[in-house]
Amino acid sequence: xxxxxxxxxxxxxxxxxxxxxxxxxxxxxxxxxxxxxxxxxxxxxxxxxxxxxxxxxxxxxxxxxxxxxxxxxxxxxxxxxxxxxxxxxxxxxxxxxxxxxxxxxxxxxxxxxxxxxxxxxxxxxxxxxxxxxxxxxxxxxxxxxxxxxxxxxxxxxxxxxxxxxxxxxxxxxxxxxxxxxxxxxxxxxxxxxxxxxxxxxxxxxxxxxxxxxxxxxxxxxxxxxxxxxxxxxxxxxxxxxxxxxxxxxxxxxxxxxxxxxxxxxxxxxxxxxxxxxxxxxxxxxxxxxxxxxxxxxxxxxxxxxxxxxxxxxxxxxxxxxxxxxxxxx
Amino acid sequence: xxxxxxxxxxxxxxxxxxxxxxxxxxxxxxxxxxxxxxxxxxxxxxxxxxxxxxxxxxxxxxxxxxxxxxxxxxxxxxxxxxxxxxxxxxxxxxxxxxxxxxxxxxxxxxxxxxxxxxxxxxxxxxxxxxxxxxxxxxxxxxxxxxxxxxxxxxxxxxxxxxxxxxxxxxxxxxxxxxxxxxxxxxxxxxxxxxxxxxxxxxxxxxxxxxxxxxxxxxxxxxxxxxxxxxxxxxxxxxxxxxxxxxxxxxxxxxxxxxxxxxxxxxxxxxxxxxxxxxxxxxxxxxxxxxxxxxxxxxxxxxxxxxxxxxxxxxxxxxxxxxxxxxxxxxxxxxxxxxxxxxxxxxxxxxx
Numbered sequence: 001x002x003x004x005x006x007x008x009x010x011x012x013x014x015x016x017x018x019x020x021x022x023x024x025x026x027x028x029x030x031x032x033x034x035x036x037x038x039x040x041x042x043x044x045x046x047x048x049x050x051x052x053x054x055x056x057x058x059x060x061x062x063x064x065x066x067x068x069x070x071x072x073x074x075x076x077x078x079x080x081x082x083x084x085x086x087x088x089x090x091x092x093x094x095x096x097x098x099x100x101x102x103x104x105x106x107x108x109x110x111x112x113x114x115x116x117x118x119x120x121x122x123x124x125x126x127x128x129x130x131x132x133x134x135x136x137x138x139x140x141x142x143x144x145x146x147x148x149x150x151x152x153x154x155x156x157x158x159x160x161x162x163x164x165x166x167x168x169x170x171x172x173x174x175x176x177x178x179x180x181x182x183x184x185x186x187x188x189x190x191x192x193x194x195x196x197x198x199x200x201x202x203x204x205x206x207x208x209x210x211x212x213x214x215x216x217x218x219x220x221x222x223x224x225x226x227x228x229x230x231x232x233x234x235x236x237x238x239x240x241x242x243x244x245x246x247x248x249x250x251x252x253x254x255x256x257x258x259x260x261x262x263x264x265x266x267x268x269x270x271x272x273x274x275x276x277x278x279x280x281x282x283x284x285x286x287x288x289x290x291x292x293x294x295x296x297x298x299x300x301x302x303x304x305x306x307x308x309x310x311x312x313x314x315x316x317x318x319x320x321x322x323x324x325x326x327x328x329x
Numbered sequence: 330x331x332x333x334x335x336x337x338x339x340x341x342x343x344x345x346x347x348x349x350x351x352x353x354x355x356x357x358x359x360x361x362x363x364x365x366x367x368x369x370x371x372x373x374x375x376x377x378x379x380x381x382x383x384x385x386x387x388x389x390x391x392x393x394x395x396x397x398x399x400x401x402x403x404x405x406x407x408x409x410x411x412x413x414x415x416x417x418x419x420x421x422x423x424x425x426x427x428x429x430x431x432x433x434x435x436x437x438x439x440x441x442x443x444x445x446x447x448x449x450x451x452x453x454x455x456x457x458x459x460x461x462x463x464x465x466x467x468x469x470x471x472x473x474x475x476x477x478x479x480x481x482x483x484x485x486x487x488x489x490x491x492x493x494x495x496x497x498x499x500x501x502x503x504x505x506x507x508x509x510x511x512x513x514x515x516x517x518x519x520x521x522x523x524x525x526x527x528x529x530x531x532x533x534x535x536x537x538x539x540x541x542x543x544x545x546x547x548x549x550x551x552x553x554x555x556x557x558x559x560x561x562x563x564x565x566x567x568x569x570x571x572x573x574x575x576x577x578x579x580x581x582x583x584x585x586x587x588x589x590x591x592x593x594x595x596x597x598x599x600x601x602x603x604x605x606x607x608x609x610x611x612x613x614x615x616x617x618x619x620x621x622x623x624x625x626x627x628x629x630x631x632x633x634x635x636x637x638x639x640x641x642x643x644x645x646x647x648x649x650x651x652x653x654x655x656x657x658x659x660x661x662x663x664x665x666x667x668x669x670x671x672x673x674x675x676x677x678x679x680x
Binding site for chain 1: 343348488489491492493494497499500501615618621622625627643656659
């Protein structure tokens, strides 16, 4: 098992029968992760992004982020306070405004919350499906395995962006309705995007988990569990699943980055979350019609997306090395 | 070997059946493409019926699937609305090369593809050649100079590029090489015409179609597409090269006193290029579909752009043809990759 193969010297069982607590898999992983310089840098960058979208929300209200202004359309970044047509004086548009005169800075704050939310929720869905399909397929084998794996191969043959674009009209039909989430009125399409990204990105993981299960189920500890009369579900969830945790964690981490990029790509093409709810993706969609004008529309969200995905990739790499029992760094 | 090939070919058949069913279901999930006519007061009930009948949309879904596969010229369609068939169908089905009539382009899907495939291939093949040249040279250099400043820069830049969505790179390149260049030359009193164009394949003002003009239009889309692929592929080539360089026969070659150059290119790269063949084979199908996002940004009149235009309002015949073409190409080239690899590396066959 993973924790038995790492640093065996410190894994000695003490005379009173208790194992040294300091060497649980979690602690070893954290120690190794913190030694990975890029991963720590990723963690710091990601903390700044999270700080930006959370503290920013204390300064700007969401209604301010959605407020349109006819006199301020596509105006460049400036430090001069804005007088709106209703006479109110607003904060300067530090990062400029979009085609409806909305403040880009506040939209990247609220958009960031939604983009991160989409990334995390979509991955939760895809990890759940991918793990279950992989476990079932690998453990039971036979006809179930053949059917599930042929289906996975068929879905993998269709490029994922094309799949998502073809499927999105199904879920984005009533784009005007809203849902209430965390005290915010959000477009129902947030949910739709989470679902379509989630249900189409588990394919790779299911194959990884399946191949791990195939080798794990032949090992002695599984035979032993079966001999003492453990049920299939007990063997799968308490004996096999914990040994598959490393690739699942890594896939989940990198998956958040992929889901965010997918959301922005869909948003950029105009197939993502519907306005007024902001996401990094649909803030960027303003740049699609004006490729060579108004660069401030895409620069701030673009930088935020790049930083987020970059840091998530670093963290994913760090976790992969930290969870790999063979690497002795 | 023959047994392996036959086995592998047979495996693709159920796969293709599932792919077609999935694609068909998905394309129709978007609803009736003429649904918007329900709000149009000029369209009567009869008009809508005829339009749906013409595109075969009044049939049940399984019936439509059969029509799509093998056509409907063997049965009668009801075009005078008396409840009985009177006119033979005109569809031939995909097995006879008929992909149906595109609704948004108002011509056969095959015609739309024939118009656009060359444009897409110009873009994608150029892009891919550039990618392979740069990825191979950067990957090899980074591997033989592992942990040097060169390796570190290549690694760092690839990480950043890899984290960027493709449209962001495109917008950035447009900003630098078209917009800033234009502004700079205007300020200096130069001719802004030397800056790179960002829209389409040809200069719309000139009637003649010159190769030079096309090449200028190619630079920005090719650069944005290759940037990400180079980042990914060079990392891959670097790691396979490193694996080979650290193997025993390279040490043997070195101890025999062979030159470093001979070792790198003859002994190491030859073996490191084996996985590269698989990668290339797996990439080819994605060249056919074009680049959905990049073609949109640069208004490149290719397959990807046609695909985007056929999403809203929905154009199921075009969507289906596009998706099925890509999927079949993926399955086919996976087969090619497997067979080529097992032929080049006999160890694979016995696993």
